[in-house]
Amino acid sequence: MTTITEGATDDVRQLPARSTTRLLMNTHPTKIVVVGAGLSGLSAAMHLAGRGAEVTVIERQLTPGGRMGRADIGHYRIDTGPTVLTMPEIIDDAFAALGESTADRLDLMRVSPAFRASFADGSQLDVHSDAMAMADAVESFAGRDEAQGYLQLRDWLTELCRVEFDGFIGSAFDSPMSQLSTDLLRLFAIGGFRRWDKVVRRFLADERLQRVFTFQAMYAGVPPQRALAVYAVIAYMDTVAGVYFPRGGMRAIPDAMAAAAADAGVQFRFGTAVTALERSGSRVVAALTDTGDRLATDAVVLTTELPDTYRLLGHTPRQLFPPRPAPSAVVAQFGCRASHSAPPHHSIIFGKAWRECFRDITGDGRLMSDPSLLVTRPTASDPTLAPEGRDLLYVLAPAPNAQVGAVDWATIGPSYTAQMVEAVTEQLPELGEDIEILDVVDPAGWAGQGLAAGTPFALAHTFSQSGPFRPANRVRGVDNVALAGSSTVPGVGVPTAVISGRLAAERLTGPAATRRPTPALR
Known part of the structure; x- marks a missing residue:
């Protein structure tokens, strides 16, 4: 059962599923191989199984999770990957594809405070997702003017998420031109393409508070002084949307997703690596494994590291500049x-x-x-x-x-x-x-x-590696392969990895017939 001890998520807006992407296949594939059981691969498998596909997931590790790794050492149950969970409703979208909910599989606890910031001068600030609790904390920490600035910044972060999430983070694009929209103009108008730290300084004068709302740029692999303000949506996730933790550790998330997928008929092959993809013209027709198996397929979802992806596909990408890792x-x-x-x-x-x-x-x-x-x-x-x-x-x-x-x-x-x-x-x-x-x-x-x-953080979110300029989730010259994971759209992070799996599924089958939710905005 999902436990949320403060706030509410009943105000989720329902928007029509939108697709600005070209489908890779004219007919729905019936047999699909997903390479990798990280969050993106699990999400893709769940969405594809929910649409009636016969899905096989091949994972080289013995357990699901990918970058969300685990280790058991001396009675300690260790998470070796991400430790911060935000926007669990995005994970719920994957469960909903199978007719389930996160609450059926996970016990999520709200983390309060979201985090504590400690500074070299000995001062500390507990960061709360509740607006009034945080305003009171900021006033005690830095004064009334800074508390007012925080509330204004919170409003700006919420508007940024409202403008950006469905149209940019939650969608894949075929070209930079496909991103031209009213939402793009609104994003320009609210300062989304200014520097992140400069936008925050419009609201907060205290340098310690500026750090609290800009350090998240490191998740995107770019210093706050060079990061675009569009990535301040990560600060929204941390400081406004709230932070959660699943009972049993972060590993409980991929375990629950894999269990739901298996119950829906998805086949898993753990401890198995894909060594090659068999091609017939512009199509992949089978996946070959290190166990000597040949798995015939109508389509493939690859969640591998980009160099491995290109190697498997025999593809050399067109690039003006080499990729810049985070x-x-x-x-x-x-x-x-x-x-x-x-x-x-x-x-x-x-x-x-x-x-x-x-x-x-x-x-x-x-x-x-x-x-x-x-x-x-x-x-x-x-x-x-x-x-x-x-x-x-x-x-x-x-x-x-x-x-x-x-x-x-x-x-x-x-x-x-x-x-x-x-x-x-x-x-x-x-x-x-x-x-x-x-x-x-x-x-x-x-x-x-x-x-x-x-680096576990894949490609840095520089301007030339963001949005429509990030490696797309399709590969030129291959008709039935979709990509998912941190190195493709929308990018690095737990919510975005889950979204990338959905976007890969939509590349192959089109959007789901039912409406999908955007996150609750507070």
């Missing part, structure tokens, strides 16, 4: 003694440096001189994820990707992990008791997992 991250998992005074589920620890840290990792390709960290304590919401009397901590430090960085992770990794522990315990001393390092993944580790440029 920055990477070091993700360290710690166990420590549980404390009643421990911080909330999510904390952002901001270092003294701000502009410099972005320049370090995106320009100079070196470690942040004064790191800002994301600290997630999932045991704040579900204590069963750690042994009794222990807390589980997930600490993420942005880092240069393997393409621009020259960091010898084999040499520097252990000392950098120790610096991360020191930075966390300095700001959050209640977490410093009896620390044990459970698992660490750095850019070299991500590369070892097959992630291009050693």
Whole structure:
């Protein structure tokens, strides 16, 4: 059962499903292979099965989830990928394709506060999704004028989401010209194509508050000073729409999606890799696996990394410039003694440096001189994820990707992990008791997992890699293959990965006959 302890989601607007994309097939395929059981592949499988297709999902790992990975270490149940869940109604859209709801499969808890921001000067701010609670917190933190500015910024973020979501994030496009619309003009009018940090400064003068509403640019792989304001919709998701956590950890999401898909007839082949795609002219007619199987198919959904996608298709993309990968991250998992005074589920620890840290990792390709960290304590919401009397901590430090960085992770990794522990315990001393390092993944580790440029965040959302300029979810010269995942439209993140699966399904079958919801706007 879905548990939501504050706010409401009954105000979801119902809009007609829109399609601005050319279908890849004139008739609905009856047999489809989906390569990859990450969120995008699971979403695609659910939407396709809901439309009557016979779907087989091939996944090289032994469990579903893709980038939403997992590890079980010494009675700790660890999430190695995303830890922040927003807009669960988008996941509900995938379940609805099978006649189910998220509540049938998941117990979602509202995370309150959404996160706590801690600054180098010792100040702290709890970030609430409730407007009045957050306005009161901002007034106590920075004064009445800043509280008024926050409310105005909240209104602007809500309008940005209203204009942008259905027409841009929730749709795929065949060309830049197909994006010309009234919504595009409205987006220009409200400042969507200005710089993110400049727009936020229109509302907030306090530099600490500016960080709270712009640090999300790193999710898009671009410094706030260079990111377009259209990506401030991520700040809307974090600070307005609200943050959730599934009981059992983030892994519960792909597990639930896979279970619903399997109950609807989707076949899964775990521990199996696709080694080649058999072509007949412009069509893929079969997928070949490392187990020696040949799976005949009418169509394919590929959620693989772009280099692997192009290799499987024997395709060389037309590109004026090489793709630019997003920055990477070091993700360290710690166990420590549980404390009643421990911080909330999510904390952002901001270092003294701000502009410099972005320049370090995106320009100079070196470690942040004064790191800002994301600290997630999932045991704040579900204590069963750690042994009794222990807390589980997930600490993420942005880092240069393997393409621009020259960091010898084999040499520097252990000392950098120790610096991360020191930075966390300095700001959050209640977490410093009896620390044990459970698992660490750095850019070299991500590369070892097959992630291009050693980053889990795929392609950066620069202007030339956004919207209609991002690699499309179809490939020139191939008639029956749709792409899904972080490197295609709409981009990086949990909600967008789920949307990309739907968009891939629509490439093959057209939009669903029923209306689909846009997210609730608060």
